[in-house]
Amino acid sequence: MAVQNADIARIFDQVADLLEVRGDNPFRARAYRNAARTVGEWGENLSEVLSKTGHLPRIPGVGTDLDGKIREILSTGRLSTLEKLREEFPPHLTELLSIPGLGPKKVRAFYEELGIQDISGLHRALLDHRIAGLRGFGPRSEERLIKSVEARLAKVRRYKLATAAQYARPLVTLLTGVRGVREVVVAGSFRRRKETVGDLDLLVTTEDPEPVVGRFVSWEGVERVLASGSTKASVVLSSGIQVDLRVMPPASFGAALVYFTGSRAHNIALRRLAQDRGLKINEYGVFRGKNRVAGETEESVYRILGLSMIPPELREDRGEIQRAARGPLPALVTLPDLKGDLHAHTRWTDGHNSVREMAEAARDRGWSYLAITDHSRRLTMVHGLGPAELREQGEEIDRLRPLFPGLSLLKGIEVDILEDGQLDLPDQSLLSLDLVVGAVHSKFSLSRADQTTRILRAMDHPRFNILAHPTGRLIGEREPYDLDMLRVLRKARERQVALEVNAHPERLDLTDVYCRMAKDEGVLLAINSDAHAPGEFDNLEWGVGQARRGWIEASDLLNARPLGELLDFLRKKPSKTRPEGPAGSG
DNA sequence: GCCGTTTTCGGCCCGACTGTTTTCAGTCG
Numbered sequence: 001m002a003v004q005n006a007d008i009a010r011i012f013d014q015v016a017d018l019l020e021v022r023g024d025n026p027f028r029a030r031a032y033r034n035a036a037r038t039v040g041e042w043g044e045n046l047s048e049v050l051s052k053t054g055h056l057p058r059i060p061g062v063g064t065d066l067d068g069k070i071r072e073i074l075s076t077g078r079l080s081t082l083e084k085l086r087e088e089f090p091p092h093l094t095e096l097l098s099i100p101g102l103g104p105k106k107v108r109a110f111y112e113e114l115g116i117q118d119i120s121g122l123h124r125a126l127l128d129h130r131i132a133g134l135r136g137f138g139p140r141s142e143e144r145l146i147k148s149v150e151a152r153l154a155k156v157r158r159y160k161l162a163t164a165a166q167y168a169r170p171l172v173t174l175l176t177g178v179r180g181v182r183e184v185v186v187a188g189s190f191r192r193r194k195e196t197v198g199d200l201d202l203l204v205t206t207e208d209p210e211p212v213v214g215r216f217v218s219w220e221g222v223e224r225v226l227a228s229g230s231t232k233a234s235v236v237l238s239s240g241i242q243v244d245l246r247v248m249p250p251a252s253f254g255a256a257l258v259y260f261t262g263s264r265a266h267n268i269a270l271r272r273l274a275q276d277r278g279l280k281i282n283e284y285g286v287f288r289g290k291n292r293v294a295g296e297t298e299e300s301v302y303r304i305l306g307l308s309m310i311p312p313e314l315r316e317d318r319g320e321i322q323r324a325a326r327g328p329l330p331a332l333v334t335l336p337d338l339k340g341d342l343h344a345h346t347r348w349t350d351g352h353n354s355v356r357e358m359a360e361a362a363r364d365r366g367w368s369y370l371a372i373t374d375h376s377r378r379l380t381m382v383h384g385l386g387p388a389e390l391r392e393q394g395e396e397i398d399r400l401r402p403l404f405p406g407l408s409l410l411k412g413i414e415v416d417i418l419e420d421g422q423l424d425l426p427d428q429s430l431l432s433l434d435l436v437v438g439a440v441h442s443k444f445s446l447s448r449a450d451q452t453t454r455i456l457r458a459m460d461h462p463r464f465n466i467l468a469h470p471t472g473r474l475i476g477e478r479e480p481y482d483l484d485m486l487r488v489l490r491k492a493r494e495r496q497v498a499l500e501v502n503a504h505p506e507r508l509d510l511t512d513v514y515c516r517m518a519k520d521e522g523v524l525l526a527i528n529s530d531a532h533a534p535g536e537f538d539n540l541e542w543g544v545g546q547a548r549r550g551w552i553e554a555s556d557l558l559n560a561r562p563l564g565e566l567l568d569f570l571r572k573k574p575s576k577t578r579p580e581g582p583a584g585s586g
Numbered sequence: 587g588c589c590g591t592t593t594t595c596g597g598c599c600c601g602a603c604t605g606t607t608t609t610c611a612g613t614c615g
Contacts, residue, residue: 062590063588066588100613105612228603234603246615267599268613275599282601283602
């Protein structure tokens with residue numbers, strides 16, 4: 001069982017937790033924390049890199065010592081440093097750190113003074129009123145902690161981006177209506193278009209903060225107020241999501257927007273850069289001594305640091321700052337760049353609308369093309385199409401085409417990739433189509449080797465054009481299947497296959513990291529809605545966000561190309577050899 | 587524990603809010 005980067009990250013995070021509780025050098029703990037984040041987001045599997053090349057790549061924040069510790073984890077699956085630290089504390093003590101309001105100092109006090117070892121121990125101590133007697137704790141702490149612990153026992157969650165957007169909308173409307181308000185922006189990970197968000201961060205600019213905070217905390221959708229000051233407040237909505245509000249003067253809008261958009265790591269890197277230049281940066285502006293020298297716009301903040309403007313989706317401290325110091329960042333893809341959608345369903349299988357209705361919606365969006373890609377026969381529960389039904393659907397498309405002069409309706413299929421890598425329709429059927437989208441809908445638990453071989457084989461089929469939702473994950477519901485993505489990408493380039501960025505809010509598959517990896521490997525992507533109704537074309541917005549997080553430009557996208565170029569790509573040259581045999585069966 | 591073209595030692599991001607404190611530590615984002 002190969003060690004994943006996430007395993008290394010988890011171990012480093014645990015070391016950091018324990019170092020903090022122990023009261024060790026805080027910068028040492030931070031070093032582990034930083035390394036955990038960087039390694040956890042590292043694009044290539046470090047275990048594989050090490051076995052192939054004999055050394056680890058140069059990873060920022062990983063020096064000689066942590067390099068050695070990563071090697072130890074890769075070879076043994078454990079870290080002796082962590083094991084030793086664990087001996088000093090009860091095994092579940094660090095779980096307490098996940099409770100809002102509890103940090104390392106308090107957790108340590110609970111342990112040393114009351115012998116509390118885990119969350120249920122804390123719960124008992126709270127109910128016995130033992131906590132309120134501790135130095136630094138009073139009845140208010142007790143009351144808050146009881147709520148937090150009980151909420152924690154009821155499990156916290158993250159929200160899909162599209163879900164968070166629904167909760168944000170009425171609040172933006174509410175605050176925009178307060179007299180004197182200039183700007184209302186949902187910042188934080190929402191603005192960075194992360195696939196899930198833990199809470200919503202609202203930034204409001206006005207000269208008169210009080211009525212804004214007042215309106216916010218008294219809104220009918222608020223279930224409880226966690227904190228409320230003159231310029232800052234936190235609430236939990238009845239939907240369960242936490243919303244943090246910050247009110248700032250208009251002159252600080254840009255600096256505040258940078259600050260509250262994050263990410264945390266990006267902000268820390270910016271402030272370091274500011275220090276090097278003798279500047280100080282905070283949410284009010286950029287300062288030289290006591291003079292504010294920038295801050296009204298985001299551009300001004302970046303400019304004074306010697307950086308070109310960095311789009312929110314790139315602000316993860318994954319090289320965007322170094323790149324912005326050298327010149328403009330890539331012009332990331334935008335929704336209007338898309339010239340069509342290459343993955344959509346109709347009533348022929350599990351869609352809710354006719355081909356005609358889907359085509360009308362596509363035309364109304366001004367697209368040049370729309371591919372109809374219903375399921376193949378293997379998916380019996382949705383009445384997947386066999387050769388005869390596919391032919392009939394093709395005839396319907398032929399009849400509709402004259403009605404849509406500006407829109408090319410493409411005949412396609414979302415064909416199942418069977419367990420052995422064959423496609424779920426005969427070659428003859430596939431040859432009659434404009435494009436073939438292939439997807440895995442079964443046997444998710446194959447080994448990494450078998451799953452990879454299965455998909456590589458399918459991609460060898462001469463009609464295979466797009467690999468749909470390449471890892472099969474459903475956010476919060478189903479883990480991705482195990483896959484050697486690098487081999488898939490290299491095969492895709494070799495076989496002229498595009499990979500999909502499925503824009504459905506539950507999928508967003510590929511991830512941002514894989515998007516960037518695909519770009520590095522020279523593989524084209526297609527941002528597709530997988531729409532089952534015309535309204536779901538709107539989901540493309542989330543796919544675009546995901547692609548932007550992966551540094552994707554219009555030139556990296558198959559469906560940002562004009563029709564002629566798209567068709568050229570789809571009509572790829574037949575391969576000279578078919579080393580793994582015909583993939584389509586009879 | 588990391589890092590460095592002012593540095594291989596001595597730094598390491600910054601401010602608001604809370605609760606308990608009587609001047610501030612801890613936590614959070």
